[in-house]
Amino acid sequence: MSDIFENDIDSENDLSGLEDNAGVDISSQEDYVFLQPLYRLKLEYSCEGLYANVEEDSKLDIKAGDYVIVPTRYGKDLALCLGVAKTPIGIKPDDVVIIDRKASEEDLQRAVELKEKEKDAFKVFKEKVAFHKLDMKLISTHFLIDEQKALFFFSADNRVDFRELVKDLVSVFKMRIELRQVGVRDESRITGGLGVCGRPYCCHAVSDKLRPVSIRMAKDQNLSLNSMKISGQCGRLLCCLSYEFDFYAEARKKLPSEGLHIFYDGTNFRITEINPLTSMIKMSGDDGRLIEVNSNRFVKESGKWKIN
Numbered sequence: 001m002s003d004i005f006e007n008d009i010d011s012e013n014d015l016s017g018l019e020d021n022a023g024v025d026i027s028s029q030e031d032y033v034f035l036q037p038l039y040r041l042k043l044e045y046s047c048e049g050l051y052a053n054v055e056e057d058s059k060l061d062i063k064a065g066d067y068v069i070v071p072t073r074y075g076k077d078l079a080l081c082l083g084v085a086k087t088p089i090g091i092k093p094d095d096v097v098i099i100d101r102k103a104s105e106e107d108l109q110r111a112v113e114l115k116e117k118e119k120d121a122f123k124v125f126k127e128k129v130a131f132h133k134l135d136m137k138l139i140s141t142h143f144l145i146d147e148q149k150a151l152f153f154f155s156a157d158n159r160v161d162f163r164e165l166v167k168d169l170v171s172v173f174k175m176r177i178e179l180r181q182v183g184v185r186d187e188s189r190i191t192g193g194l195g196v197c198g199r200p201y202c203c204h205a206v207s208d209k210l211r212p213v214s215i216r217m218a219k220d221q222n223l224s225l226n227s228m229k230i231s232g233q234c235g236r237l238l239c240c241l242s243y244e245f246d247f248y249a250e251a252r253k254k255l256p257s258e259g260l261h262i263f264y265d266g267t268n269f270r271i272t273e274i275n276p277l278t279s280m281i282k283m284s285g286d287d288g289r290l291i292e293v294n295s296n297r298f299v300k301e302s303g304k305w306k307i308n
Contacts, residue, residue, distance in 0.1 A: 037086045038096060041079040043072060045142040046153070047189050048208045050079060051088060052097045060102055067103035067111075069146055074178065076146035078103055078111055100146075107145055114143040121173065125152055128168050136160055139187055148175040155187050188234040195232055202239040213237040217245045220252065222275060251276035255295055256305045264307045 039062060041050040052070055054060050062068060064083040069076055085091075103111075121141045129136050139153040150173055154160075162179055169177045182190070189203040203210060218230050218241055232238050252274065256262070260271045262283070269283040269291070279295045297307050 037084050038088045038091065039068075039099065040082040040085050041068065041070060042082055043077065043079055045140060045151075045190075047192070047204050048072075050097055051085065051091050051095060052079075052099050054099050058099075060099065062099070062102060067108060069100045069103055069107065070097050071100065072097070074151055075144050075149050076100060078107065078145045103145075111145055114145070117143055121150060121152075124172055125169065128165055128172075132162075132165050132168075134160055134162060134165060136162070139182065139190055150175055150177050152177070152179045153182055153186075153190060154179065155182055155184070184234040185236055185239075188232070193233060195238070196229075197240075201232070206239075210239045211242045213239060213241050217241040220245065220248045222273065248276055255281070256298055256300075260305060262305055262307060 036053075038051040038053055041052050042048070043050065050070065050072070052068070054062070062081055064081055066081045067078055068081060070079050072079070118141045121143070122138065125138050125141065129138070135158070136154045136156050139155060141153075142151045143149070144151070150169070152169075160181065166177050166179060185203060188201050189208055192204040193201055195201055199205070213236070215225075215237070218225060218237065221241070221244065223230055223241075230238055230241065255274055255276065256271055258271050258274055262269050262271065264283075264285075267285040267287045267289065269285045269289075271281055272284050273282040274295075275281070280292050281295050281298065282290065282292050284290050293307060298305055299308055300306075
């Protein structure tokens with residue numbers, strides 16, 4: 001028991017390096033309810049999600065599993081329709097794109113051809129990086145369907161001067177080249193994989209717009225502060241820590257805090273642990289007793305907690 005405790009303390013001192021506050025903060029949007037159904041789309045090459053609509057006079061018949069051409073932050077490209085969101089929450093009008101058209105057979109055939117071209121581009125990119133002696137790790141390549149443009153997603157420990165590399169790539173592919181440096185969470189989102197729970201990464205399979213995850217979320221859920229248990233394969237705190245945090249935060253507002261001293265049954269007790277899920281509170285007494293009391297018995301009167 002003491003060995004486990006010491007490991008948790010050592011990990012807690014290093015947990016600040018696992019926090020990743022560069023995620024998308026959706027807290028200011030989560031209460032916004034869009035007034036009409038929207039199509040939920042996915043860019044398969046980067047696992048980014050989009051919400052889309054059609055023109056008012058459009059006669060497009062789009063179903064789950066169909067491919068469409070939409071404007072993205074990279075340019076017009078192919079996206080997969082996952083279905084219809086009847087009551088989208090957290091989506092603002094500016095976030096919604098308009099579907100340009102339904103993908104034709106020619107578009108789908110071109111997508112297949114470009115996938116083969118991407119394999120060759122992957123090799124060319126790595127050769128050029130080695131030639132220029134750049135410290136870059138290529139994650140994926142992608143050619144846009146509706147534009148003459150190639151995307152290269154890479155990761156690097158530091159900023160990279162890739163101007164000469166871009167010139168070489170332009171001379172080879174004869175099109176616009178865009179290099180995008182991504183972080184470790186984005187790398188996991190693009191490549192995918194299985195988490196410690198045995199399920200696909202949340203960032204890859206659930207949503208690409210996740211709240212920033214903090215150590216406080218793990219502490220408030222009474223989770224072990226062992227970094228091996230609360231960090232994902234990307235080396236950052238698990239995205240799923242944010243899923244139930246709101247419940248714990250709201251539940252704790254109605255409960256006394258840990259460390260509080262309460263006089264009960266003729267002895268001073270100190271609250272050592274609170275479990276909002278089971279509604280049980282553990283306390284240790286000055287007389288050596290360890291007891292567990294249901295939170296329903298705690299009441300606050302005149303600003304002080306007591307047990308009925």
